[in-house]
Each structure stands twice: as C-alpha cells, then as structure tokens.
Amino acid sequence: MNGFKWLTALAAACALAVGAAACGDGGDEATGSGSDLSGSIRIDGSSTVAPLTEAVAEEFEAANPGVKVTVGTSGTGGGFEKFCAGETDISDASRAIEPEEVAACEKAGIVNEEVRVATDALTLVVNPENPVDCLTVEQLGAIWGPDSKLSSWGEVPGLRDGFDEELALFGPGTDSGTFDYFTEEINGEEGASRKDYNNVGENDNATVTGVSGSPGGLGYFGYSFYLENEGTLKALEVDGGEGCVAPSAETAQDDEYVPLSRPLFIYPSEAALGRPEVKAFVEFYLANVGELAEAVGFIPLTDEQLKASEDASAKLTS
Amino acid sequence: MEASGVGSERARLATAGARATVAAKLSDRSRRDVALNTAFAALLLAAVTIALGGLAALLAQAFVRGAPALSLDLFTNTPSTLRPETAGFRPAILGSLELIAGVVLFVVPIGIGSAIYLEEYADKTRWWNRAVEVTIQNLAAVPSIIYGILGLGFIVRGPLDLGFVLVAGSLTLALLVLPLVIIASREAIRAVPDSIRQGSLALGATQWQTIRRQVLPASVPGMATGVILAISRALGEAAPLLLVGATVFVTFDPTPFGDGFSAMPVQIFDYAKRPQEAFQTLAFAGVIVMVGVLLAMNSFAIWLRNRYERTW
Amino acid sequence: MVSPRLQAPGPRHGEKAIQGLLALCALLSVLTTIAIVLSLLGPTIGFFEVVPAGDFFFGIDWTPQFEPPSFGVLAIVAGTLNVALWAMLFAVPIGLGAAVYLSEYASPRVRRTVKPVLEILAGIPTVAIGIFAVSFLLPHAIQPIWPDDLLGGAEKPFMALAASLGVGLMVVPIIASISEDAMSAVPSGLREGAYAMGASKRKVATRVIFPAAISGIVASIVLAISRAVGETMIVLIAAGSTPSFSLWPNEPVQTMTAYIAVIATGDLPTDSIDYKSVFAVGSLLFLATLAMNLLSIRLVRRYREVYE
Numbered sequence: 001m002n003g004f005k006w007l008t009a010l011a012a013a014c015a016l017a018v019g020a021a022a023c024g025d026g027g028d029e030a031t032g033s034g035s036d037l038s039g040s041i042r043i044d045g046s047s048t049v050a051p052l053t054e055a056v057a058e059e060f061e062a063a064n065p066g067v068k069v070t071v072g073t074s075g076t077g078g079g080f081e082k083f084c085a086g087e088t089d090i091s092d093a094s095r096a097i098e099p100e101e102v103a104a105c106e107k108a109g110i111v112n113e114e115v116r117v118a119t120d121a122l123t124l125v126v127n128p129e130n131p132v133d134c135l136t137v138e139q140l141g142a143i144w145g146p147d148s149k150l151s152s153w154g155e156v157p158g159l160r161d162g163f164d165e166e167l168a169l170f171g172p173g174t175d176s177g178t179f180d181y182f183t184e185e186i187n188g189e190e191g192a193s194r195k196d197y198n199n200v201g202e203n204d205n206a207t208v209t210g211v212s213g214s215p216g217g218l219g220y221f222g223y224s225f226y227l228e229n230e231g232t233l234k235a236l237e238v239d240g241g242e243g244c245v246a247p248s249a250e251t252a253q254d255d256e257y258v259p260l261s262r263p264l265f266i267y268p269s270e271a272a273l274g275r276p277e278v279k280a281f282v283e284f285y286l287a288n289v290g291e292l293a294e295a296v297g298f299i300p301l302t303d304e305q306l307k308a309s310e311d312a313s314a315k316l317t318s
Numbered sequence: 319m320e321a322s323g324v325g326s327e328r329a330r331l332a333t334a335g336a337r338a339t340v341a342a343k344l345s346d347r348s349r350r351d352v353a354l355n356t357a358f359a360a361l362l363l364a365a366v367t368i369a370l371g372g373l374a375a376l377l378a379q380a381f382v383r384g385a386p387a388l389s390l391d392l393f394t395n396t397p398s399t400l401r402p403e404t405a406g407f408r409p410a411i412l413g414s415l416e417l418i419a420g421v422v423l424f425v426v427p428i429g430i431g432s433a434i435y436l437e438e439y440a441d442k443t444r445w446w447n448r449a450v451e452v453t454i455q456n457l458a459a460v461p462s463i464i465y466g467i468l469g470l471g472f473i474v475r476g477p478l479d480l481g482f483v484l485v486a487g488s489l490t491l492a493l494l495v496l497p498l499v500i501i502a503s504r505e506a507i508r509a510v511p512d513s514i515r516q517g518s519l520a521l522g523a524t525q526w527q528t529i530r531r532q533v534l535p536a537s538v539p540g541m542a543t544g545v546i547l548a549i550s551r552a553l554g555e556a557a558p559l560l561l562v563g564a565t566v567f568v569t570f571d572p573t574p575f576g577d578g579f580s581a582m583p584v585q586i587f588d589y590a591k592r593p594q595e596a597f598q599t600l601a602f603a604g605v606i607v608m609v610g611v612l613l614a615m616n617s618f619a620i621w622l623r624n625r626y627e628r629t630w
Numbered sequence: 631m632v633s634p635r636l637q638a639p640g641p642r643h644g645e646k647a648i649q650g651l652l653a654l655c656a657l658l659s660v661l662t663t664i665a666i667v668l669s670l671l672g673p674t675i676g677f678f679e680v681v682p683a684g685d686f687f688f689g690i691d692w693t694p695q696f697e698p699p700s701f702g703v704l705a706i707v708a709g710t711l712n713v714a715l716w717a718m719l720f721a722v723p724i725g726l727g728a729a730v731y732l733s734e735y736a737s738p739r740v741r742r743t744v745k746p747v748l749e750i751l752a753g754i755p756t757v758a759i760g761i762f763a764v765s766f767l768l769p770h771a772i773q774p775i776w777p778d779d780l781l782g783g784a785e786k787p788f789m790a791l792a793a794s795l796g797v798g799l800m801v802v803p804i805i806a807s808i809s810e811d812a813m814s815a816v817p818s819g820l821r822e823g824a825y826a827m828g829a830s831k832r833k834v835a836t837r838v839i840f841p842a843a844i845s846g847i848v849a850s851i852v853l854a855i856s857r858a859v860g861e862t863m864i865v866l867i868a869a870g871s872t873p874s875f876s877l878w879p880n881e882p883v884q885t886m887t888a889y890i891a892v893i894a895t896g897d898l899p900t901d902s903i904d905y906k907s908v909f910a911v912g913s914l915l916f917l918a919t920l921a922m923n924l925l926s927i928r929l930v931r932r933y934r935e936v937y938e
Contacts (some may be wrong), residue, residue, distance in 0.1 A: 001803065040576075040577045040578070042577055050567070051399050051592075053397040054567045055399045055400050057567065057569070058398055058399060058400055058569065059400075061569055062572075066566075068569075068570045068576075068577070068578070070567065070568050070577055070578030071567040071569075071893070072563070072578075073588075074895055075895060077902075078894075078895065080669075086479075087482070146696070146697070150878035170787070173892055174693070174695035174696065174871075179695070183697075187696050191694065191695050191696050191697035191698060191699070192697040194698060195693055197872075198786065198787060198788070198870070198882060199787070199870060199871040199872040199882070199884075200787065200870070200871065201866065201888075201892060202591055202892070203590075203591050204591075204593065205590075205591065205593060206764075206787040206788065207787075208593070208659065209787050210786075210787040213785065213787075214785065224593065225593045225734070225895050226472065228593035228594055230592065243933075292400075294402075294740065295400055295499070296399065302707075324883055344754060351830065355830050355831065355832045355834060358832045358835075358836075359735060359831070359832070360729060360764075362730055362731035363731065363736060364727070364728045364732050365723060365724045365725075365726075365731065366727065366732075366744065369722055369725075369728050369748060369751065369799070369802050369803075369806070370644075370725050370747060370748075370851055372751070372799045372802075373747070373748075373750065373751045373754075373797075373799070375762070375766065376754065376758065377764045378756075378798075379765070379766045380762070382760065397877060402801045412728025419765050427656045428657070429652075429655075431651065431656075432652070432655040432656040432658070432659065433653045434652050435649070435652035435653050435655060435656045436656055439649050439652060439653070440653075440656070449660070449911070450656050450657070450659060450660060452924070453659050453660050453663050454659045454661065454919050455663060455923050455926075455927060456919065456923045456924075457663060458856070459853065459856030459857075459860070459920075459922065459923045460666065460859070460860065460916060460918045460919055461859070461860025461862065461887050461915055461919065462860060462862060463665075463860070463862045463887050463890050463891055463912075464666060464670075464860075464912055464915065464916055465909075466894070466910070467666075467669055467890075467894070467912055468662070468665055468666045468669050470894075471665075471668075471669030471833035472665050472669060474667075476669075493662055496658075496659070496662075497659065497700075499661070504820055509815075523856065524645055525643055525645060525915065526644070526645050526648050527720070536890075539749070547749075547752070547753075550752065550753035550898075552751070553753075554753065554754065554755030554756055554757070555755075555756070556755070556756070556757050556760075556862075557862040557863055557887070557891055558861050560891065560894075560895050561894050561895065570681075578878050582755070583756075583757045583758075583863075586755070586761075587863070587867075589759050590757075590761055601761065605755070605757075605758040605761070606757065608754075608755050609750075609754065609758070612750060612753040612754070613750060615753070616706065616749055616750055617746075617751060619749075619842045620742075620746045621747075624735075624742070
C-alpha cells in the first residue's frame with residue numbers, strides 16, 4: 001500500500017519542521033537594551049581557554065542579541081590552522097603561537113596580535129591522606145621524567161615524611177597544551193615524560209576519581225578542576241627554587257607560583273577587528289575578563305598585564 | 319479388509335507394536351534430553367535477560383542522575399558556561415533535528431534508488447555490479463571517524479567547500495548511513511518472491527511498472543525500518559561531527575548554511591567532561607532526552623512494521 | 631493472436647532513463663570510496679616519508695607526542711583487538727541466544743515486545759553507552775567482581791573491559807536482530823517437518839534452524855565485529871588514552887579510532903608528523919575493515935542457501 005507515501009510524508013514533514021524552526025527566529029528574547037550590533041563571530045582553539053571565552057560570549061550575547069558567537073574547541077593547534085586560513089576571527093590559545101604558525105599566518109596575510117587574557121595555575125593534586133605538602137621541581141622531574149622508574153613515594157629523593165605508598169600517576173592526554181606545558185617546564189622538553197602513567201585524555205574528571213581513589217595518587221590539571229574538587233583532593237605546593245608556594249590567584253598573579261603558572265591568550269585578527277561587532281567583543285572581553293576569569297576558575301590578570309593586553313589589541317585597531 | 323478372529327488380533331498387536339517402536343525411536347524424552355532442553359532454554363532466557371538488563375541499567379542510571387535537570391527548560395534554554403543550573407540543549411536539539419532532516423532527504427532517494435538498481439536491473443554476473451555490491455558492504459563497515467576525515471577533506475573543504483556548516487554535517491552523516499539504507503532496502507526487495515515479478519511481467523507490465531506497483535509497495539515496510547535504523551544511528555553519532563565542526567558552544571538556533579552548529583551527542587559529551595556536578599547532571603538529562611526521542615521513533619517503526627508486514 | 635492491449639506500444643525510453651538514474655545512485659557509493667581513499671592518501675604518504683614502515687608496522691610502542699617519539703602502531707592495534715575481542719566474547723552468545731529465543735521459543739506476543747526493545751539498545755547514542763560504561767559498569771559491575779590479585783587488579787579509572795562491555799551491549803542488537811531475521815526467514819516447512827519427526831525445540835533450533843540461517847548469522851557477526859572495531863566514542867570515554875600492547879581486559883588501552891579522535895580534535899599544529907600519523911592510522915583502519923569485509927563476503931557466499 002502506501003508505506004512509500006509514508007516515507008515521503010516523513011521526509012517532507014522533517015523538512016517542513018526544520019524549515020520552520022530554522023527560519024522562524026525562535027531565538028532568545030532580547031534582554032539587553034537595544035544594541036544595534038549584529039553579525040557573527042567565529043572563535044576556535046584551545047579547550048582550556050574555551051570556558052572563559054564562552055562565558056564572555058554568553059554575557060556579550062545577552063547584551064547584544066543581534067550578534068552570534070560560536071566557540072569551538074579544535075585545540076590550540078587546530079584553532080591556529082583555521083585562524084591562519086581565514087576561517088575564524090579569533091583564536092583561543094593555551095600556549096604562544098609557534099613559528100610555523102606565524103609563518104602560515106604571514107603567508108595568508110592574517111595580521112594578528114597576542115592578547116593575554118588570563119593565567120592558569122597548573123595544579124598538582126594528591127590524595128588528602130598524603131602527608132607530603134611540597135615538592136621541588138627536581139623531585140617532580142624525578143617522578144615524571146622520561147627515564148623515571150620510581151614506583152613508590154618512598155623512592156622520591158629528598159622526602160622525609162616516611163610515606164611509602166605506591167605511586168599512581170594521572171595526567172592529561174599527550175596532545176593537550178597542558179601536557180606540553182607541564183613537560184616543558186618540569187622535564188625541560190615538550191613531550192618528554194615517562195610513558196607509564198594513567199592517561200586520562202580529555203577527561204580531567206578521571207584524574208579526580210583516580211587520585212582521590214588511590215592513597216598514593218598524584219595528578220596534574222588546570223586550577224579550575226582543583227577548585228571544583230577542593231573537598232576530595234589536596235593541592236601540593238611547588239618549590240621552583242624560592243621556597244614552597246601553593247597555587248592560588250595571588251601567587252599566580254605575582255609570579256610566585258613558578259614554574260607552573262601559564263598565560264592564556266586570544267589572538268584576534270586585524271581584519272576581524274575591522275568589524276564593529278568583533279571590536280566591541282574584544283573590548284568587552286578585556287573589560288570583563290577579571291571577574292569572568294574568576295568565575296570559571298582562572299586567575300585574573302594584574303592591572304599591568306591587562307594594560308599590556310589592551311595596548312596590544314589597540315595596535316590592531318588603530 | 320476382512321479380519322478373522324486370530325488374524326485381527328495379530329494385526330492389532332502388530333500395529334500396536336509398530337506404533338510403540340516408532341514412538342520410542344522418535345521420542346526425545348530421555349532424562350538427559352529433558353535436562354539439556356531445560357538448560358538450553360534457561361541459557362537462552364539468561365541471554366535475553368542480560369541484554370535487557372544492560373539496557374535497563376543504562377536507562378536507570380541516566381534517570382537517577384539526570385532527573386534533577388529534567389524540565390521544559392532543557393528544550394528552550396541555551397547552553398551556559400556560567401550558570402549550569404539554567405543551561406539547556408536548545409541549539410543542540412534543533413541542530414540534531416536539522417541534521418537528520420538533511421540525512422533523510424539525501425538518503426531516502428539515493429539509498430532506495432541504489433537498492434532498486436542493484437536488485438532489479440543490475441546484471442549480477444558483470445564484474446562492475448559485483449564491485450559496487452562489495453563497495454557498499456565495505457562502506458557499511460568503515461568506522462564513523464573515517465567518514466569524519468572524508469567530510470573534512472571533501473565536504474567542508476576540498477571540492478564541495480561548504481565550510482563548517484550544518485549541511486556539511488548532514489552530508490557526512492548521510493554518507494555514513496547510506497550503506498545501511500541500501501542494504502536494508504535490498505533485503506526488503508529481495509524478500510519479495512520472484513513469482514510476483516514474473517506474474518506482473520507476464521501480464522504485460524514493464525520492468526519499472528512492476529517495480530513501482532508490485533515490488534516497492536511490498537518492500538516499503540522493510541525499507542522504512544532500514545531508514546529509521548539509519549536515522550537512529552545518525553542521531554547518535556558524535557565522532558564524525560567533531561571533525562566536521564559541530565561546535566559545542568552555540569547559543570543561537572542553527573541554520574543550514576549558517577556559521578556554527580551543534581548536535582545532541584556532541585553537547586552531551588562536552589557536558590560530561592566538565593568538572594561541575596551540575597554539568598554531569600545535565601549530561602545525563604541529555605541522555606534521557608535522546609532516549610526519549612529514540613523511543614518515539616522506534617515505536618513508529620514498530621507500528622509501521624506491524625501494520626504493513628507481509629509474509630509470503 | 632495477442633490482443634492489442636497487451637502489446638508493448640513502442641520502445642520505452644523512460645525505462646532506460648530510470649535505469650540510468652538508478653545506476654547513478656549506485657555509483658555514488660563507488661565515488662564515496664574513492665573520496666575516502668583520496669582524503670587519506672596524501673598525508674599517509676607524507677607520514678611514511680618520515681617514519682620507516684618497519685617501525686610503524688612492527689613497533690609496539692605508540693607514543694608519537696613524547697620526546698623522542700615512537701610510532702609502533704601495534705600498541706593501538708592491540709588496543710582495538712583487545713576491546714573488540716572481549717566485546718564479541720560477550721555479544722555473540724548473548725546476541726545469538728536472544729535470537730534463538732525470539733525466533734524459536736518466544737510466543738508471538740513476547741517476540742513483538744522484546745524485539746523492538748532490543749532495537750532500542752541499537753539506537754542508544756554511543757556517548758551515552760560510554761558514559762554508562764565508565765561511570766556505572768566500571769565501578770559497580772567490574773571492580774567489585776574482579777579479584778584483586780588477578781593480573782594486577784582493577785583499580786583503574788579506565789579499562790578495556792569497561793569499553794568492551796559497552797561495545798558488546800551496542801552490537802548485541804545487531805547480532806540478535808539480523809540473526810533472528812535470518813532464522814525467521816527459514817521456511818516454516820523445514821521447521822514443521824522437524825517437529826513432525828518428533829524433534830525437541832532444542833534440536834530444531836540447533837540442528838535445523840541454526841544451520842539453515844548460518845549465512846545471515848555469520849553476516850551479522852562480521853558486521854558486529856566491524857562496528858566494534860570502528861567504534862570511537864565508547865572507547866574514547868571508557869578505555870582510556872594509554873596505548874598498551876596487551877590483550878588483558880583490565881588495562882587501560884587506546885584504540886586506533888580513539889587515537890584519531892583525540893588528535894584530530896586536539897592541540898597539534900596540523901602540519902606535524904603527529905597529525906599525519908592520524909591519516910596513517912586511518913588508512914590502516916580502512917584497509918583492515920576492507921579485508922574483514924571481503925572475508926565475510928567469502929564466508930557468506932559459501933553458506934548462503936536460496937529457498938525460492
């Protein structure tokens with residue numbers, strides 16, 4: 001009979017429904033007082049920086065309902081690739097742009113500036129039962145180095161707490177900016193790390209479960225994850241040569257928490273900043289980044305750093 | 319036949335003896351057999367129970383963990399990084415719907431057309447027709463992430479150069495599920511007995527008339543099931559969409575060629591990776607929504623199948 | 631004499647046109663395959679210009695992002711095989727058992743309710759199965775049962791077995807549904823004849839129906855294996871990201887598909903050798919599924935029976 005007609009009807013119904021949804025402007029009611037800005041802003045890049053950019057986009061869109069902002073998480077490298085191909089307006093980055101990427105952008109004629117927006121404090125976490133409070137960079141290198149064979153806390157050179165649980169190491173995926181930064185600072189070379197740790201990939205929640213579930217657990221991730229799980233984890237102090245420093249907003253801002261405080265950037269392009277909505281967005285970003293950074297668990301810039309960022313972005317718009 | 323006294327008695331005994339022998343030979347009722355039968359049936363039942371139990375556990379966990387976030391807001395609110403308590407799935411839901419509409423529009427004509435060609439017209443002894451068959455089966459087995467690579471290289475960039483738009487996602491998903499539709503449609507067409515075709519041709523109908531009036535209507539329930547299975551698969555796929563640009567953070571309603579789109583499974587994946595407990599709850603709530611949609615579609619498929627199924 | 635009504639009125643060009651149109655549809659599949667090959671080929675060649683094929687195919691250490699990098703693909707191949715193996719060990723008995731039950735033992739009403747429920751399982755998004763596997767199956771089903779001293783215990787945040795059970799659950803409906811269809815398609819005559827001869831249900835199911843439906847059953851299993859090998863999200867979420875040249879189910883492993891997903895959406899400059907490794911792995915995956923598929927076609931052809 002007419003199952004065939006049913007199929008056609010189904011397809012047509014789908015198309016109609018979607019057409020109605022897409023064409024009808026069912027978007028959120030305008031909440032901000034009439035802003036005339038409209039257009040779309042494409043942002044992509046680091047998944048670390050993304051929550052901050054998303055927060056800014058959310059607030060910006062509330063005040064400017066005519067502007068559509070999309071924030072992708074292709075990763076810092078993926079973001080730069082699209083940025084230097086002209087496919088995005090702003091690139092989020094958890095590391096500085098690399099020479100090959102600079103060259104690619106130059107070749108494509110994409111003029112851009114590095115604009116620092118926040119700081120992250122890479123935090124080392126252990127099980128709350130662990131009596132160790134502080135580790136030096138050398139000790140961390142001994143634990144995480146590429147040739148390391150340490151298997152228990154008792155073997156870590158220089159520890160006197162008498163703690164001898166088995167080491168259970170947890171770390172992020174080898175393709176992440178966090179991994180790159182940690183290995184570069186602690187082991188001296190990006191990518192240099194022992195291979196037998198529990199790799200949690202993109203899911204830092206697994207580090208939380210893992211470390212809180214193993215007495216000898218040790219892991220590292222961004223500061224926001226620690227803040228969310230303060231009750232179940234203990235953050236280690238790190239001795240970068242000037243004494244043990246605990247990660248916090250103050251120590252990261254004052255550059256005391258070394259070497260694990262890392263800058264976070266956005267890279268807007270000159271061409272994009274020529275559009276009023278993008279210019280307004282970047283200005284909004286820098287104006288509100290202090291409180292929004294804290295809201296998502298990052299460390300806000302100091303006044304000096306903020307001024308430097310504003311100058312950098314002004315260079316592109318003048 | 320006449321039976322004399324002693325003769326009929328003998329006949330009766332012989333018949334009884336014959337019956338008993340046959341019954342004994344054919345009867346399966348030794349104790350060992352009975353035990354095996356029961357054990358076998360028990361194992362089968364256990365298999366079904368485990369499968370259903372797994373499904374039940376999954377749904378139960380999703381409900382328990384996701385119920386706190388269930389509300390109409392889930393459908394109307396947009397994702398929020400700052401306020402997870404009021405975040406919702408609206409762009410992702412619309413995105414998924416639009417993606418599926420695109421998939422159906424593409425896959426139904428091309429899939430069924432291919433199936434008709436391969437079953438009704440193609441000379442199966444020619445090597446190129448066999449090659450096409452093998453190709454389709456290969457494509458059905460290719461991992462979904464490879465389709466993501468294909469989408470990125472050919473649809474988003476490359477020849478089609480559509481950019482990271484929803485239609486690109488639709489096409490990628492459509493290519494992914496096309497082999498499934500073709501295979502299911504072929505099975506449905508194949509199930510129509512040849513006698514039906516011969517009869518139609520004998521009455522003077524052309525080949526296309528035979529197909530359109532006899533074969534197709536008879537095979538539509540099977541094809542519909544195939545299409546619905548394909549839709550289910552496409553709805554749940556995240557991997558290819560990640561490569562083709564299903565951005566996670568969009569707060570506006572996606573349009574077919576507009577910048578940026580999202581889809582339910584990608585959004586759920588993102589929420590599950592965030593540390594805040596509220597996002598975990600949201601992820602499970604998203605699972606509940608998707609399962610609900612699936613149930614609706616599958617019920618429709620069952621109804622279709624039950625209403626129009628034919629046995630020959 | 632043939633009545634004029636039955637004679638064909640003339641050459642039917644429309645027929646040819648329709649046939650051509652339909653052939654084009656079928657051609658699309660060939661074009662898709664060519665497109666896949668093309669998109670994989672370039673970067674794969676680029677990869678092998680830098681990394682010797684021997685290192686790739688015979689090395690067991692897959693650490694492309696470490697310094698110094700190692701490109702032994704066998705580690706992630708082992709991960710894929712690990713997950714697929716345990717998934718099939720779970721799914722084949724369950725799936726076939728369910729199929730036989732539905733086809734031979736269940737009343738039509740039970741069959742009408744259970745079969746669609748199983749198909750719901752087929753439609754559950756793999757993201758959901760992955761989350762279920764890592765947040766429920768692992769802590770509440772696997773870890774309580776696994777003996778602490780067996781192969782190093784099970785106190786890990788990720789495990790191949792968790793992913794395997796998830797993948798297994800995902801493919802059970804494939805095996806069950808297709809096998810059940812194949813079993814139901816066996817003509818009732820065969821079934822009824824066997825019962826008339828006095829055979830028990832078990833004998834009918836195992837000696838008559840199962841062999842008669844074997845081609846469909848084999849096809850379903852091979853399709854399931856392909857799905858298991860090609861699954862990305864479940865393993866991404868539940869199996870971990872540590873490549874490990876091991877088939878033990880209680881290890882975290884990384885499969886080929888998970889590696890591709892992680893890198894292609896990760897933080898790497900896209901011109902680097904690590905990025906190209908994605909295409910090399912993709913090519914290997916593609917060729918492997920091709921090989922499995924050709925094998926299955928052979929098998930099915932050997933066992934198929936036609937009943938009309």
